[in-house]
Amino acid sequence: MAVHKLLDDLYEHSYSLIAIHSPLKDYRLAYFLNHQLSLKLKRTKDDFSYIENTSFSTFHYNDDTTDTAWHLITNISKNVVNETRDTDLFGIKSTTVLHYLVPEYKKVDYFLKIDNGDFFYQLNAVLKIINEMTHVVTAYTVDPNQLKSKNNLIFLSNA
Template identity: 45%
Template sequence: MATLKLSDDFYEPTCSLVAVHCPMEAYRLAYFLNLHLQIGLRRTAGKEPNEGDMLSEYYEWENRMEETVWSLIVNATRTTVSSAGNALFPSDVLTMTKYLIPEMKKVDYFLKIDNAEGYDIDRQIVQRINKIPRIATAYEVDVNQLKSKHNLIFL
């Protein structure tokens, strides 16, 4: 069976990405981002929390006036897998961690802004995010430098 792959030239990102280091839960971070940035992030409809699903905690807001889409995405998801019957000790429980952007494992959340040409990301938005209590740091990430930028296509 033939395998088709996307070439690197096919996907040209038109988004800005802000990495956020923060120990808060996603819903609290979404609340504080809404408060400080005057945006309206909401959990996507019909998406129930599911263990191990990358998009189980996915918040989105569409700004129709500026034609941008803001998304708050959790970078790491942890799943527990019991190896009943497959292992020497059937009570073994393994915890697997999956990352949206594996080369940035220390980042807790990503704020993705689609169609963000003209936004002054590094000056205004990042400064406002860094003023939120309990956020360690936030900074802009160059999407073109990421090896796994293709993971951002369907978000």
């Protein structure tokens, strides 16, 4: 009798992933990316959430001429949790819990996901433009196949 094995990665999706370190707010970074790369990134109606009570703001642009989908997403989600305590003078203690979309890259502020198998040849030009932006500290490519949490990025397949 033959043994059949199911793999986790039944659907292998090819995309490029750029990690961006920047102190800018998400809407400001999207504005500068739109200006520098001639994109039209817009905030999605719903933020992405894979853990309860967390949300990662996302921006999306679908370029029909090159059949390329661009996604800008924050890597960090801050969740303020209030705890009531009777032993404290003020009674309420609030703590901030951080969640990461890609925990392997905790210092990365944003990810730019580019969905198009034919786009790989232009990736160096995009990286050069992003790195020359004033408020971007650095940007570099990340191999999605090396990530343990690559399944967190499938949500943006062709939204």
